[in-house]
Amino acid sequence: MNMIRENDIQAFETYLYLNEKSRATTVKYIRAVRRLTEFLQDEELTKRRLLEYRELLMGQMKAQTVNGVLSALHAFLDFLGLQDCKVKFLKVQRQAFVDESRELSEAEYKRLLLAAEAKGNERLYLLMMTICGTGIRVGELPYITVEAVRSGRAEIRMKGKNRTIILQKELCRKLLQYAKEQSIESGHIFRTRSGNPLDRSNICHDMKKLCAEAKVDASKVFPHNLRHLFARTFYAVEKNLAHLADVLGHSRIETTRIYVAVSAAAHERILNRMGLVI
DNA sequence: TCATCACACTGTGGCACGAC
DNA sequence: GTCGTGCCACAGTGTGATGA
Numbered sequence: 001m002n003m004i005r006e007n008d009i010q011a012f013e014t015y016l017y018l019n020e021k022s023r024a025t026t027v028k029y030i031r032a033v034r035r036l037t038e039f040l041q042d043e044e045l046t047k048r049r050l051l052e053y054r055e056l057l058m059g060q061m062k063a064q065t066v067n068g069v070l071s072a073l074h075a076f077l078d079f080l081g082l083q084d085c086k087v088k089f090l091k092v093q094r095q096a097f098v099d100e101s102r103e104l105s106e107a108e109y110k111r112l113l114l115a116a117e118a119k120g121n122e123r124l125y126l127l128m129m130t131i132c133g134t135g136i137r138v139g140e141l142p143y144i145t146v147e148a149v150r151s152g153r154a155e156i157r158m159k160g161k162n163r164t165i166i167l168q169k170e171l172c173r174k175l176l177q178y179a180k181e182q183s184i185e186s187g188h189i190f191r192t193r194s195g196n197p198l199d200r201s202n203i204c205h206d207m208k209k210l211c212a213e214a215k216v217d218a219s220k221v222f223p224h225n226l227r228h229l230f231a232r233t234f235y236a237v238e239k240n241l242a243h244l245a246d247v248l249g250h251s252r253i254e255t256t257r258i259y260v261a262v263s264a265a266a267h268e269r270i271l272n273r274m275g276l277v278i
Numbered sequence: 279t280c281a282t283c284a285c286a287c288t289g290t291g292g293c294a295c296g297a298c
Numbered sequence: 299g300t301c302g303t304g305c306c307a308c309a310g311t312g313t314g315a316t317g318a
Contacts (some may be wrong), residue, residue: 025308065286073305204312222312
């Protein structure tokens with residue numbers, strides 16, 4: 001009888017740790033296993049039941065999210081030696097164009113900056129400018145330190161890789177001025193009153209608060225979109241995908257292509273300019 | 279205001295596999 | 299043999315809720 005016991009879940013957690021999985025992955029996998037256990041309700045774990053579970057998930061989540069859950073469950077099945085119970089992943093159609101409703105324009109970005117300035121939120125103003133001016137991820141903000149700004153470059157260590165980000169002189173000047181005003185002599189520039197690095201959830205919430213004043217749709221205001229804007233702007237000027245990949249810290253050009261993909265409307269404009277349909 | 283959590287979703291890279 | 303592509307696993311992000 002293939003019953004999932006609490007012992008199995010705890011041993012699986014240890015197994016993930018020993019396999020050097022990140023904390024986030026371990027938490028996600030254990031959660032997926034516990035949800036499956038709730039679904040099974042003391043019934044035996046069989047392929048038929050897993051197929052039923054996949055059907056249930058399909059009604060609740062997007063295909064990619066279902067696949068994420070399935071990959072967690074597959075790891076658990078491998079751990080239990082129940083490979084025969086694995087079910088197939090869902091097919092996910094790759095989108096041909098980017099979603100225009102989520103594309104932040106340069107004008108909208110500037111309005112967000114002005115809104116932050118008008119509110120007197122200099123930290124948020126500089127934070128958005130730093131992400132959009134360097135293309136870093138929100139999770140890489142802690143690498144923007146007083147020391148890095150003084151040297152004009154920041155060493156980013158993320159996903160097991162190192163890369164150097166060049167900080168523009170004007171940005172450095174603004175950041176150093178801000179650090180001086182805030183009496184920050186070393187370490188993270190962007191910090192809470194208690195001195196901790198800003199939490200990404202709070203950054204996102206703060207950005208959302210600017211939407212009404214900046215007259216920007218809230219659905220396109222989040223930190224990662226500033227990275228996308230940086231990538232599109234960089235590519236428009238430089239037209240060098242390989243260089244952009246280096247700057248963004250991508251090891252594959254395929255990943256960078258996602259950032260510079262055009263919207264359906266932009267694609268249509270290109271087709272019209274071609275003038276091949278008369 | 280800030281920290282933390284849960285959950286859904288997206289970004290990213292390794293690798294297998296097929297085409298040439 | 300190499301190159302390109304797609305699949306899948308893992309890591310990171312967005313967002314709402316909650317509480318200190």
